[in-house]
Amino acid sequence: MSKNDRPTDIGINRTGIALSPVDGPRMTEGAKAMPPSSDGSARDAAVLRFRYAVEAGEIGHMPPPLSLRGVAEAAVQLLKGHKGNVLLDKLGERLAFERSGVRLYDGLILKLEASGSWEGGPTLEDLVSFRADEARHFEWMVEAMTALGADATAMTPSADLTAVESLGVLQVISDPRTGLAQALHAQQIAELADVAGWDLLSTLAGSLGHGELAAQCRLALTQENLHAASVARWLRAHVETAAHGELARAS
Ligand SMILES: [Fe+2]
Ligand SMILES: [Fe+2]
Known part of the structure; x- marks a missing residue:
């Protein structure tokens, strides 16, 4: 595919059995003639996975508190017990997610610079502004963790989990073959998860008595809602423009 093709243009695509009227039916017959081995059934696989699930350890634990020196007495009281670790984990x-968010926007900015936008799509200013939001949210979390006596460089179990969850999004955005619209489609997953994450954190912080932190999380939530709504609007404009055949090549 040349760089000037749009993904919805017809080009080389070797998938789809209907393209092979002779070999297709032969393959179907072959599959019927050779059923899967009875040595390993789906049930056997499930039993094995169950055993692994029971025997496997955790994917990580919370680090011990760094130091309570310099931490406000009120914060120490609020962090006592297990609930403090639940908050620090979140x-x-x-x-971690916001730090990755900055990198994702770096990738989106690069796509826009490489192939341009479309009518109703993002501008460079939009992407730069959202990138700055993600960077600011990251800074807020560094400050919040430090104020609570935690090591902001430690990866918590939930941070580890989201890093693995985001791998597909990162792969799509960093793939040189994807366009801005495809990258934004991946980014939509991150933004929706972001909205849910800030919503949950603001509720948790509020319920544990961290009023100021909860208010900061709600501000981040407002900004993430704007990100998610904007990405959805840009994608809607893209499919509508594409469907009406008005999309410039390489968008
Ligand atoms: Fe974010
Ligand atoms: Fe965001």
Whole structure:
């Protein structure tokens, strides 16, 4: 596919059995003639996975508190017990996700610079502004964790989990063959998860008595809602323009 093709243009695509009227039916017959081995059934696989699930350990644990020196007495009281770790785990999660968010926007900016936008699509200013939001949210989490006596560089279990969850999004955005619209489609997953993450964190912080932190999380939530709504609007404009055949090549 040349760089000037649009993904919805017809080109080389070797998938789809209907393209092979002779070999297709032969393959179907062959599959019927050779049923899967009875040595390993789906049930056997499920039993094995169940055993692994029971025997496997955790994917990670919370690090011990760094130091309570310099931490406000009120914060120490609020962090006592297990609930403090639950909050720190979730702060670490948002921290890691927002840091990745900056990198994702770096990738989106690069796509826009490489192939341009479309009518109703994002401008460079939009993407730069959203990138700055993600960077600011990251900074807020660093400050919040530090104020609570935690090491903001430690990866918490929830942070680890989201890093693995985001791998597909990162792969799509960093793939040189994807266009801006495809990259934004991947970014939509990150933004929707972001909205849910800030919503949950603001509720948790509020319920544990961290009023100021909860208010900051709600502000981040407002900005993430704008990100998610904007990405949805840009994608809608893209499919509508594409469907009406008005999309410039390489968008
Ligand atoms: Fe974010
Ligand atoms: Fe965002």
